Amino acid sequence: MSEVRVPTLGESVTEATVATWFKQPGDAVAADEMLCELETDKVTVEVPAPSAGVMGEIIAAEGETVGVDALLATIVAGDGAAAASAPAAEPAPAAAPAAGGDSVDVMVPSLGESVSEATVSTWFKAVGDTVAQDEMLCELETDKVSVEVPSPAAGVLAEIIAPEGETVDASAKLAVISSSGAVVAAPAAAPAAAPAAAGKDVENAPSANKLMAEKGISAANVQGSGRDGRIMKEDVLKAALAPAAAPAPTPAAAPRAPSAAEDAVREERVKMTRLRQTIAKRLKDSQNTAAMLTTYNEVDMTETMALRKQYKDEFEKKHGARLGFMSFFTKACCHALKEVPEVNAEIDGTDIVYKNYVHMGIAAGTPTGLVVPVIRDADKMSFADIEKAIAEKGRRARDGKLSMAEMQGGTFTISNGGVYGSLMSSPILNPPQSGILGMHKIQDRPMVINGEIKIRPMMYLALSYDHRIVDGKGAVTFLVRVKEALEDPRRLLMDL
Template identity: 50%
Template sequence: MSNFDIITPDLPESVADATVVKWHKAVGDKVRRDEVLVEIETDKVVLEVPALNDGIIESIIEPEGATVVSKQLLGKAALLPVGEVTVRAETPTVAPQIEDSAVASSADTLGPAARRLIAEHDLNVNEIKGSGVSGRITREDVEAVIAQKAASVAAKSAVENTVISSPAAVRTEKRVPMTRLRKRVAERLLEVKNSTAMLTTFNEVDMQPIMQLRKKYAEKFEKQHDTRLGFMSFYVKAVVEALKRYPVINASIDGDDIVYHNYFDISIAVSTPRGLVTPVIRNCDKLSMAEIERQIKALAEKGRDGKLTVDDLTGGNFTITNGGVFGSLMSTPIINPPQAAILGMHAIKDRPVAIDGQVAIRPMMYLALSYDHRLIDGKDSVGFLVTVKELLEDPTRLLLEI
């Protein structure tokens, strides 16, 4: 029998270390080749460490919460010959400790699975009645005792809770450490505040033309392209056209230089269970609206499932964030460095507006452009935002590029 190591994968060059987030297996558990053993979180992505072979977890060296670096040993697993995996899965390499007297008196009435459960839950084997042949204690017998004890504890807890009469007595706090992603987001927000001259300008857009367009073609669009027609593809197309007209907003500062980008990689803010991330849609000027919608959907699903890669999150010249999906009416988004600007979209609300001297109710949305005033002047920022507004209010111009 030999072992195989469980090690931290290579981390990106910009990432010094990572945190062990969750072990999916415990010592003694059976593992299969390519099965995920442990999750490692960096300040950008979560990496999964799979099993190299079939076997049994022999030791866990770095527990949850530990800080690790590339190629660091996380644990070891016993490598078993073909055909032995199933047998050994029921008998952990590190055997649970049971009182010697219990082992001697019940060795012939306990199966391996039942013995492990008894040890894990610290049960008295003499209090368990076996239902198997010749009084043999089965796994089901042990699980029934465990369930009975859990029910007893829950009932006791319920009684204790009803005795408490003072509201102050039930005040509690929960302290949990920040995830690496959340800590990194906090650091970047402070960095932006302290190192940029950030300013925000606002405008509003009448969304009725786009809403009518979507209503008219949404069903046909979905049938033809196998993806729904959302608002975000309109936003991306309008932003790309506006960036072409105002290239300084697609630029960034590098030391004493201004770097102008002749490509259009747009970061889209996506909310995930671990926090806000900004995956990138590349070469947006060359993509159709259907391709943009498909990529947005794919990135959102990867973010939700924790499958975003470093490449997904690297780069981006300009960011679009849509707080409107959560009901935000207006906000001042914070720049995503090293980018120079970010566009915030908000909730679409019916409001009275003046059109040709008459008051009308239209679906209106506020736009907010936050930008680095060290690089972008007010004239360019306002012109960019007005261009986005005009393109969204007359979406035909997006197709004609006028």
Template identity: 60%
Template sequence: MSIEVKVPVLGESVSEATVGQWLKQPGEAVALDEPIASLETDKVAVEVPSPVAGIMGAHVAAEGDTVAVGALLGLIETSGVANAPAPAPAAAAAPAAVAADDAAALSPAVRRAVLEHGIDPATVKGTGKDGRLTKEDVLAAAVAKQAAPAPVVAAPAPAPAPAPVVSTSGERREERVKMTRLRQTIAKRLKSAQETAAMLTTFNDVDMSAVMEARAKYKDVFEKKHGVKLGLMSFFAKASVLALKDIPSVNAQLQGDEIVYFDYVDISVAVSAPNGLVVPVVRDVDKMSFAGIEKAIADYGKKARDGTLTMADMAGGTFTISNGGVFGGLMSTPIINPPQSAVLGLHRIEDRPVVRDGQIVVRPMMYIALSYDHRIIDGREAVTALKTIKEAIEDPTRLLIDM
């Protein structure tokens, strides 16, 4: 008996996807709920589980095909195969190494790491849910592989060194790779933002001394108490909340001929994922503690690396923070994340000479940038909002007393 596997509902306003990769080939055994294919939507990669246990049948859609929600993807053959539930997790005493049949069911990020580093997934112990491999498991195995001493074998008699091969053709090569659906969507959205919004950027610089001193003083006790590191993003998220509450237009959106103001702050945090930049949303930041913000960002970072972000993780958002400083960027003009009206860009911290009380001193300084839609945010409002963020970072006490 053949069971049809169709494209599942992918999320609100998402009507189609691209077949990224078939995780099961015709003739391979498939367990109930085991991922058999990976679909790329406009925002995330989605794994399609098998509705039954059986044998993978024909692939109706090929890798790279665009498929609509409800379209037929492939078939599962169940003749003579009992619809048994997925195998239970191995007992604690059993090794959690990934079996060869399970290697194809790895997440996209893990598969990419396995291929890049030449790691056999069957030899690696998984630390993820139900013993599944994570990207960190593969990277750790790659490091261990490099550090392992090479086996000592008897060296054969040296052969005459071959003459060096010298290319005299001057050949130059090109490689054409089709853009993923996610990369195509990123390109369209960024170009649309430039063409639609009256985008302008204002800059300021921030003395990071107070924040760095606070982190150095409390980082150990903070991590011990909350189980997460005290980073910079929680300070800037809190400072942004102050600015957005004082200047509501920076937290607003233009919808048709109406301006929509929000009495809550949902901050999209730009995160680098294997397939491109994604912006999961930390919701109700105005009601969260420093630890809550750091935990939410850390969880999203892990999900982005593992390729497990969902559509719901990235839906909405009233303001965006993008930290180009982690890549060494000194200054940039970040692009607005539609339909939002503003984005805060953070950059690297470096020691620079500044004047304090008439004296030239060295301070850890950071350039910050606020790109905004001039259609609904006036220059005065943008400059004031950025200045509020600067003052809160330079004097973190303001974050505690709502100043």
């Protein structure tokens, strides 16, 4: 028999909540197959099977809070676990009043520490649809993350209790799955009739409202396919691709100024997601806490670009990774941090903690928001190691697979707004760090070189720093050292 235990959850994290079990007692499991998902206050952690066999007893049920190394379940070799696990599965029918003895309730999964409610964002299935076990039924939004709710059993979606846009608490019932295919038609249809009669009062899916706002599409130009004609996310995507949708905004061409009522019809009000509300709060807290100041400089990228162009093919052939600019900037920052250690320090009460290492945070934009994966001991890594680490962390960030440990412990951050076309900006500190470097767009500009005007590829650099421990001299010195290293990359090789 094998034991399934809580893995290491990351720095300073001692407990997690069991969010979802993907396997039930008696199910066959393969080695490394995902058994369950744990949630902490920051990230979701998947727990793989330590060995192949049959799922035995589930010790920690969904919603239960467990500590590091706590016993979650057991795996038994062979088929003996199926009979022993029967009592564990028995309570499910008792909690299903809607569709008879063969129904299973879909409950709100654990939302994480200190999170007591969520908003139903999108239903991927409608009443009457066939669903497979673990197939995603709906998506919930909290103030920290978006949570997908899988089907606890195979069958037919018999009833949706919590429609899109409704706020539910951590123990609420969302829907009912019927294994016999019975659909609770009457209760589901009754509340839907009133919004249908109201026409425009039908509330669209929050994800659809968000997408319409992003793409500048009016709800009047979208044909809803959801219940009672409500607009779903897929409807907005179709409308965005349809060429015939352009002629709609005729009122804007009217020669007279529109009235306030007409303006209101053309406006779209979209509620902020809980995740976006949290991001807004934390960024503002960062401004309120630190004595943040930004200093600027510019760097001539001629030599760095020439070196990259000369060796990028050989580099990729040997190391299996593309040679980008981020490794040059990471190396240059590590070099400068050794000379100006206060930029790599942090305040702890009345103490200043100097870090004799560089854990470099690389800010990355993802579909769900900004994340900052950390490359540990970047000051000891080669160009190839840095490029491989950045590529791997970026891929995991986009796929939503970063663990909490991968986003903790950074001592300094680099943010590259240039990939989006930013010419100049003031980056916001990532507490408790005391410095963040902002990279920007490389743009050809006329520069005076030895009394002659020449066109050079220039980039503005911005260093935001905490003025409580970093003086102006230190900040300027840091930025000058970064500039010198990039304008003459040979200095990095000679440790100058």
